[in-house]
Amino acid sequence: MQLVDIFNSFIHVVQENPNYLIGLLDMNHQVIAASDENVCGEVIPAEIEPARNQIFVLQVGESLLGYLWVHVHQPDASLNMVSTLFYQSLKTRIAHELDKESALASLSLEGLLINELIVKEAADASYVQDLMAKLDLDPSMPRIAVYLLGMDAFESEMITNLKYKLNDPNTFYARLGGPNLGDF
Numbered sequence: 001m002q003l004v005d006i007f008n009s010f011i012h013v014v015q016e017n018p019n020y021l022i023g024l025l026d027m028n029h030q031v032i033a034a035s036d037e038n039v040c041g042e043v044i045p046a047e048i049e050p051a052r053n054q055i056f057v058l059q060v061g062e063s064l065l066g067y068l069w070v071h072v073h074q075p076d077a078s079l080n081m082v083s084t085l086f087y088q089s090l091k092t093r094i095a096h097e098l099d100k101e102s103a104l105a106s107l108s109l110e111g112l113l114i115n116e117l118i119v120k121e122a123a124d125a126s127y128v129q130d131l132m133a134k135l136d137l138d139p140s141m142p143r144i145a146v147y148l149l150g151m152d153a154f155e156s157e158m159i160t161n162l163k164y165k166l167n168d169p170n171t172f173y174a175r176l177g178g179p180n181l182g183d184f
Helices: 003-010 079-119 125-134 156-166
Strands: 020-025 031-034 053-060 063-072 146-149 173-177 180-183
Touching: 003 020, 003 031, 003 079, 020 079, 053 079, 063 079, 079 125
Parallel strands: none
Antiparallel strands: 020 031, 020 063, 053 063, 146 180, 173 180
């Protein structure tokens, strides 16, 4: 996950209101990306004037990713509300990107597993068990293979969306090339 890329795609939310500036701060409170590029490189003190600034911790699980800094150029009574909305929106966007990244990583492991089970003539049992362990799949659960064919190729994004909809940790999918989709 590239936090700066996610932040840069998020900046347009603020650029519609010229009174607000948002910045992504690293662990040392240095601005690494901002809605106003002129502030990049500046260090924002942790104890900054609260009437015109808010700083939020960007953390996922145990990992501190950095900080969101929200600055208002002219005093604004709605700073707390607006900055909290910015923070919640960015946090949701980061969570979505992490989920998407995780689903794509899972799909590639699932692809290796399905390739081993369906495509190869003889599956390597220890390799299959290793892949199942990495995917957190219950090896004692019986499974049925479904092999789908379509007129058009299945796109990775379509398979990822299918994974989101079903949300069953014991079902896995993989695109087998062209119009083929393996589903267990």
